[in-house]
Amino acid sequence: MPDHPQNRFEVRPLSEEDGGGWLVTFPDLPGCMADGSSIAEAVSEAADAERSWLETRKALRVPEASGRFVLRLPKTLHADLGLRAKQEGVSMNTLAVAVLARALGAEEPPGGSSGKTFGQRRRLTLPEGIPGP
Incomplete structure (x- = not known):
């Protein structure tokens, strides 16, 4: 399984108020996101989140647009x-x-x-x- 997401993603820093670190979101996968204390950790976590999101969509038989x-x-x-x-x-x-x-x-x-x-x-x-x- 890849360590990096396969879909387009965006990385942005989180404010200290939000706990600091980095947030990865997927514009084409609503609600799919992950965070980490470093960019590398956030991207690695995002790969897991993406995989789970796609598996859930498949299990629920949600058709692709x-x-x-x-x-x-x-x-x-x-x-x-x-x-x-x-x-x-x-x-x-x-x-x-x-x-x-x-x-x-x-x-x-x-x-x-x-x-x-x-x-x-x-x-x-x-x-x-x-x-x-």
């Missing part, structure tokens, strides 16, 4: 989305992902199927009422 779902829209909303996407020079899918990600609190929308991030592509102007970073 495919990254795809179909959404029915009113014709006017579809037209508005298409117009805004054209104005921004992006696909309707890219715009919809950006708006949903921001509405759910993401600081930076996830990369599209091309693997690029919005920082590498054109920055989007989000509709009024959707908070930006």
